[in-house]
Amino acid sequence: MDAVFLALIALGALALLFGLALGYAAIKFKVDEDPIVDQIDQLLPQTQCGQCGYPGCKPYAKAIADGDEINKCPPGGDATIKRLADLLGREAKPLNDAHAGPDIKTVAYIREDECIGCTKCIQACPVDAIVGAARQMHTVIADECTGCDLCVEPCPVDCIDMLPVTPTVQTWQWQLNEIPVKQITTEAAVNGGSAK
Amino acid sequence: MIDVKQLLTTDKLWDYKGGVFPKYNKEQSRQLPIQPYWIPPVVRIPVRQHIGQSGHINVTEGERVLKGQLLTEPTHGMAVPVHAPTSGIIESISQGAANHPSGLSELTLTIRSDGNDEWRPRQPYANADELSNDDLLQLIRYAGISGMGGAGFPTEIKLTPVADIKLLLMNGAECEPYISADDTLMQAHANEVVQGILLMARLLDHPVVVIAIEDDKPEAIEAMTQATADYDQIRVRSIPAKYPSGGERQLIQIITGEEVPHSGIPADLGIVVQNVGTAHAVARAVYHDEPLISRVVTLTGQRVLKPANHWVLLGTPIEDLLHHHGLDELSQVIVGGPMMGYQLPKLSGPVIKTTNCLIVPGQNELSSPDNQVPCIRCGSCADACPVNLLPQQLHWYALAEDHEKLSEHNLNDCIECGACAYVCPSEIPLVLEYRQAKAAIRASKQEQLKSERAKQRFESRNLRLEQEKIARAEKHQQAAQARLKAMAEREQQASAPAATDDKKSAVAAALARAKAKKAGAVSAPPKTVVDESGQTIPDNRDVAAQREARKAEARARKAQKAAQAVQDSGATPTELPADSAQQSADVPAADNKAARVAAAVARAKAKRQAQQTQADDSVEQPAANLTEQVTGKPAADDKAARVAAAVAHAKAKRQAQQTQAGDSVEQPVANLTEQVTDKPAADDKAARVAAAVARAKAKRQAQQAENQRSPDATPRSKDQSDS
Numbered sequence A: 001m002d003a004v005f006l007a008l009i010a011l012g013a014l015a016l017l018f019g020l021a022l023g024y025a026a027i028k029f030k031v032d033e034d035p036i037v038d039q040i041d042q043l044l045p046q047t048q049c050g051q052c053g054y055p056g057c058k059p060y061a062k063a064i065a066d067g068d069e070i071n072k073c074p075p076g077g078d079a080t081i082k083r084l085a086d087l088l089g090r091e092a093k094p095l096n097d098a099h100a101g102p103d104i105k106t107v108a109y110i111r112e113d114e115c116i117g118c119t120k121c122i123q124a125c126p127v128d129a130i131v132g133a134a135r136q137m138h139t140v141i142a143d144e145c146t147g148c149d150l151c152v153e154p155c156p157v158d159c160i161d162m163l164p165v166t167p168t169v170q171t172w173q174w175q176l177n178e179i180p181v182k183q184i185t186t187e188a189a190v191n192g193g194s195a196k
Numbered sequence B: 001m002i003d004v005k006q007l008l009t010t011d012k013l014w015d016y017k018g019g020v021f022p023k024y025n026k027e028q029s030r031q032l033p034i035q036p037y038w039i040p041p042v043v044r045i046p047v048r049q050h051i052g053q054s055g056h057i058n059v060t061e062g063e064r065v066l067k068g069q070l071l072t073e074p075t076h077g078m079a080v081p082v083h084a085p086t087s088g089i090i091e092s093i094s095q096g097a098a099n100h101p102s103g104l105s106e107l108t109l110t111i112r113s114d115g116n117d118e119w120r121p122r123q124p125y126a127n128a129d130e131l132s133n134d135d136l137l138q139l140i141r142y143a144g145i146s147g148m149g150g151a152g153f154p155t156e157i158k159l160t161p162v163a164d165i166k167l168l169l170m171n172g173a174e175c176e177p178y179i180s181a182d183d184t185l186m187q188a189h190a191n192e193v194v195q196g197i198l199l200m201a202r203l204l205d206h207p208v209v210v211i212a213i214e215d216d217k218p219e220a221i222e223a224m225t226q227a228t229a230d231y232d233q234i235r236v237r238s239i240p241a242k243y244p245s246g247g248e249r250q251l252i253q254i255i256t257g258e259e260v261p262h263s264g265i266p267a268d269l270g271i272v273v274q275n276v277g278t279a280h281a282v283a284r285a286v287y288h289d290e291p292l293i294s295r296v297v298t299l300t301g302q303r304v305l306k307p308a309n310h311w312v313l314l315g316t317p318i319e320d321l322l323h324h325h326g327l328d329e330l331s332q333v334i335v336g337g338p339m340m341g342y343q344l345p346k347l348s349g350p351v352i353k354t355t356n357c358l359i360v361p362g363q364n365e366l367s368s369p370d371n372q373v374p375c376i377r378c379g380s381c382a383d384a385c386p387v388n389l390l391p392q393q394l395h396w397y398a399l400a401e402d403h404e405k406l407s408e409h410n411l412n413d414c415i416e417c418g419a420c421a422y423v424c425p426s427e428i429p430l431v432l433e434y435r436q437a438k439a440a441i442r443a444s445k446q447e448q449l450k451s452e453r454a455k456q457r458f459e460s461r462n463l464r465l466e467q468e469k470i471a472r473a474e475k476h477q478q479a480a481q482a483r484l485k486a487m488a489e490r491e492q493q494a495s496a497p498a499a500t501d502d503k504k505s506a507v508a509a510a511l512a513r514a515k516a517k518k519a520g521a522v523s524a525p526p527k528t529v530v531d532e533s534g535q536t537i538p539d540n541r542d543v544a545a546q547r548e549a550r551k552a553e554a555r556a557r558k559a560q561k562a563a564q565a566v567q568d569s570g571a572t573p574t575e576l577p578a579d580s581a582q583q584s585a586d587v588p589a590a591d592n593k594a595a596r597v598a599a600a601v602a603r604a605k606a607k608r609q610a611q612q613t614q615a616d617d618s619v620e621q622p623a624a625n626l627t628e629q630v631t632g633k634p635a636a637d638d639k640a641a642r643v644a645a646a647v648a649h650a651k652a653k654r655q656a657q658q659t660q661a662g663d664s665v666e667q668p669v670a671n672l673t674e675q676v677t678d679k680p681a682a683d684d685k686a687a688r689v690a691a692a693v694a695r696a697k698a699k700r701q702a703q704q705a706e707n708q709r710s711p712d713a714t715p716r717s718k719d720q721s722d723s
Helices: A002-028 A035-043 A057-066 A076-087 A120-124 B132-143 B155-159 B181-188 B189-202 B219-225 B248-258 B274-289 B318-324 B380-384 B391-400 B404-407 B421-425 B430-495 B501-521 B541-568 B580-586 B592-613 B617-631 B638-661 B666-675 B684-707 B714-723
Strands: A106-110 A160-164 B042-046 B088-097 B105-113 B165-171 B208-212 B233-239 B271-275 B294-300 B306-315 B357-359 B527-529 B536-538
Touching: A035 A057, A106 B404, B042 B088, B042 B189, B105 B294, B132 B189, B132 B274, B155 B274, B165 B189, B165 B248, B165 B274, B165 B404, B181 B189, B181 B274, B181 B294, B181 B306, B189 B208, B189 B219, B189 B233, B189 B274, B208 B219, B208 B248, B233 B248, B233 B271, B233 B380, B233 B391, B271 B274, B274 B294, B306 B391, B306 B638, B318 B357, B380 B421, B380 B541, B404 B430, B430 B501, B536 B638
Parallel strands: B165 B208, B165 B271, B208 B233, B294 B357
Antiparallel strands: A106 A160, B042 B105, B088 B105, B294 B306, B527 B536
């Protein structure tokens, strides 16, 4: 009987000890935010365009962590959906039609001589990529523009265009099938074969 | 580390794994002399011809430039300037066909040459010892010299020592088939090449110099050995011909037996590799003050009648060059060698600093891999790879676009030499796949960087907005507190004489306040009228009348001022009718500034009208009128127009106020709008303004359409405006 009591006491003491340790750890190492939100946020394209229905990428990341669908991000496209599916162990779905938009990268362009300097687009830009002042012409910092087109709607004179990004010599991706270029190899070597 | 002294005496050469032995085809073009340059009618100079950024263009269209004149200013580290290769007029600065496999355009300066080939004033140095090292580096930089062997890395940066350089390796291997540009250059200008080498060696604090030349160029080896006979720090080494021995890392391995670390650069081993052509360019720049404006280009291939090496002015359109040498029907031109070169999609692309060879192949000279078959995993490619990669694995991963695996298999170490594709029995265009994969990886990295930046900007913007909000709230609070305090003080002053003690005074004050309120309520009952529909609405007529009076006064003042202004400016002295708007209409206008002002006013008005419309649907008609009228008006005279604009502005404002107050709207607006009318539209700007206004209008209408939610909204607003 003694042995049983002893065992109960010992186990109880251990339980108490571990309980305390866990309780302490829970307070000491408390995570303020779900770390998965940051991981999701990393995968999102950060255009802050709001096409998902949330006011930015982080809110959408939070919503995904809370169980929202992963297929609401048109700028990210299928690649992002696939990565999110991998991260969250969910099924990859095709992009939700309600959120689908044209699949071309664009950048905002202000027709400067039509700009009246109302600053409305500046207030709309989520990444501060438009410079200008009241009654001064505005312009877009193309390098910083994410192509979210949030500035187009507020413009009272409709002088903002979303232009597709054209590839330059530096960003070109060797899509040789688009133009008639062939890879070149010489005829069979006279000396023959490769060096071993 | 390498024992460099030993390199001067030893006969030992190392080897690297892999490599191939293609048919060299250099005999056709290697004979001397190098043909003199030809001045084309037009030269096209891309502003960026190297790795890095372009400089800042410092010439304008229509300007005459002299041969050797700086066309772009190198404004930052990796920028290399370009120069006019011959004298002429800058015809255009625009996007032009690039010498690039994509066939895309890039910023190009087009010069129509005048045929005089007139030099800018030159100040050659007879003795380079006069120059300090820094001056020499600047001179090299401003001569626009970038690596002439392959990639085109800015030479000046490579010659600015970052580490202790023990070996300067001169690359004269020229291992790729067909090309013999460096070969002939070394034969014909060995002394100048050596002069350049000495200058480079001086900048690197006199390291040991080894000039490596493949053994299929005996004449070049001979010439260089003779030219360097006097210098015991320089040694010419003959290396076995094998492709790609001319690769920077491969050459280092052959000469020193050392391998450049995976993510390192040769300077980590104390080695700098330079092309012999670059050395020649340095010598020309210092001793002849001749910037890099021409280079040796091998013109070869079965369709070229007389394959040879030519001096070619940089910027010479390849098409024109080949026409000049008797080639008319051009179907295929390859820039560079057959292993690493590319077919030029647009023949109007120019010769640039890195163009060493142009091949116009015959029908069956070069095979094209139309008959690609699946990979059989024979492993020949892995044997041929000079950098120990596994090309067939890379092939599968590239097909699967598995970027992670590609990086794991060190795709970035691939030098794109084409040896794997050359030996592939299935004729798979392996290098092309790798290039695509590399570009895709680069793009996705760039994307990631960009999204990271966007995130930061978004977050800092949110932070800023938050702070602004807090600051505003604080300010409001402070203001409110100040008001409260002032009120309390006033009350205290008022009640102080009556009250004997604090409590009493407070009570008295409260009572007084209540009484005052009551009295106010009784003495001034809110004026109201009852409109037709039987609704009681507040009567603002008194207030409106007062406002009207004030405005009339203001108008009169403004009219006077305007009149003054018009007379001062000496413009057509118009008679000033009581209604100032009339006069604004009559002022003729013509120039840019005025038109712009008018445009701005028109837009502002349109916008304001739009806002009004949203508030009160009944204003739609007059608003449209107003905007139309302002549009058609061209302006003639700065001042007058500005006056007109100001008047129109004021009027619009007044109208807006009236409308908002709920007074009868239609009449005055209609009046107003009539006044600014009847002017013939004249110039471009006016048309553009009209367009902008039309757009604004269209937008507003669209918004209205959306806003017209209930059918009863319109009748109600009509009632109001009628009352």
